[in-house]
Amino acid sequence: MMKTAEHFGFKLRERKGAVAVIVALAMTVFLGIAAMAVDVGHIMVVKNELHNAADADALARANLLYAHTPSGFTSATPPTPDWAAAESAASTIDPANKSDGVTLTSYEVETGYWNLDQNPAGLQPKSITPGTRDVAAVKVTVRRVDGTNGGSIRHWFGAFVGNLTSNASATAIAICSSPGTAKPGTLVPMAIPLWIAKRASHYNSPSNLLTIGSAYHYDAYAPVNPDGDPYTNTVAGQWTSLTSDPINNANHLKDIIVNGNSNPLSIGDPLYIEPGTMDVGYHDNYMGLYEGQTVFLPVVDAVLRDAVKQNPAPPIEAFIGFHITKVSSGKEKYIRGYFVENAYLGGGPGGPYYGAWVPPVLVY
Template identity: 40%
Template sequence: MSLVMPSVLLMVLMAGAVAVDMGHLFVVQAELRTAADAAALSGAASLLPGNSSGPNWSAAQAAAASAVSLNTSDGVTLHDASVQAGYWNVSGSPASMQATTITPGTYDTTAIQVTVSRAPGLNGGPVSYFLAPLFGMNNGPASATSVAMVSGPGSIAPGGLFPVAIATCIYNLYWNAQTGMPKTDPSGAAYTVSFGTGSNVNGCQTGQWTSFQTDANNVPTVRGFIANGNPTAVNIGDAIWIEPGTKTTLYSDVQSKATANGNTKGIDVILPVVNDATAHSVQPIVAFAAFHIDKADGGSGKYIQGHFLAGYKIKTAGNGNVGPYYGAYLPPRLAH
């Protein structure tokens, strides 16, 4: 009996140590996670598109580092963090931060990664244990890493899209992926782009009407989409119908929408982007783009004319994942 009781007591103490100290470690881990999330989001807010010289990496890193000190762990203010700026690939390939010096691809978006740790010399040192010292364990490290990014939407809610699908090839001509801005003409203005029958630039068909997920190549259906947008939420990867054809009377509908209520400055819209906008077919959406319609002409030209936008805050995002940045963006959000 004398040997059994100490063994039982030892097991009880060990179980208590695990419960108490692991519970405390869980709380600390949550505090560090909160700090890392908040700091990453604060830093990413400084990466909002619209800067002609490209992302302000230093400002984003400084904002993230400063935000760490707004949080505590074990009642002590945090002050140490590892902050990395760069590009995050929303498709998960690669599944890690990339350098600021890369030429971003379609699915690379600006991001900030923050790691907040409790370790020797960092934020008050390792996490102190309460009962584990009875067994020779005084403390242990804890760490949390968060990535926040500014990216394009992966889903558009009903009513958010204009029924013109544009081709990805047009972005190779008129979009600067490094700065996240439209390319500019000699006057410094974004290049003018026209969509319509025969709108072909360097072999790239700029865009065509789309009836979204219904194959309806007729004026009444497309007219309804001009007025009301997509009837259901649409996600990247969803297939939509490309509907080539002049549809002359629709251009006056576009002009009326762009100049409604005495507006003389045109209208901003969100367009689905597809790989091929040349023929009547089903095409998967690869992105959503921001575009400003200056005017539409249903006369001899039959075209919609405008220019690409940068830094257009999306108002009609759905519940889908993020997508590549083509001018329309979501507020800063956590990558994982």
């Protein structure tokens, strides 16, 4: 039986209808994929903004942990952190943080201690007795959910597939610690004995000055140990190579004074203590450059008159800030100044406290 033109026309219309249905379904799928891609990208941007806000907020709060603590640094143990200052700082630090153009006003803040070895893991409560590896910390969480910080993240195209909003959050933990490591270029090559560092509060203002340098030229200014232990009348400071190797010559010392330590130095690293005066170091073009400035010095547990004879060389015990008020390169060679608190040394956390801090850092 022959097929008529009408028969073929019917089949053609039938196929056209099927293609139209397939195209409509495909367009729906493609639009859904496009909507998902746009919304996922938007959500990722908002989440990144939340992470940036949490990071900035945690760092700013950690910076307040010791900003208002009482003066006096006579112990290797840091003072009690000002938890309240860090917890209630919203009015001064939060308004600058935004997400999706919305000002973030609600933050969840916890304070406590962070173990640098993460043993135990996570943020520990303020009620613990901190050990040498426990440092003050601030944990900040910021959320975009219904009723908080502008509400959940609205989807631009997700409504086409029935997905209207998403929740998002970010958490950051920042710590504040005394230094365990000094970055390159941050130390001046004059070592301080530990017994002096422990009595830093005796020399902590322009009216309570300490004179340091070679005992050959400033004995009249040498401090007297108030406890009368064997270190009495020892030198208060002496040149160091900032390594375990001796200073080669005058030019080598000049380079160390101007440029500081060439490599990172940490608690426990050995330092060679130089004997003698090394007159060139007190020149106006060398230590004289630091007059009126705060510098950072390594601390060693040694009698500096005899430390050069120690084998191995004495290790670094701590780092301390010292504000130089006068450098004398005349008949008497000395550096005069006072120890400072709440000064930032570029480096890493983990050392005992003698007034210096490293800038707050994020650990989570």
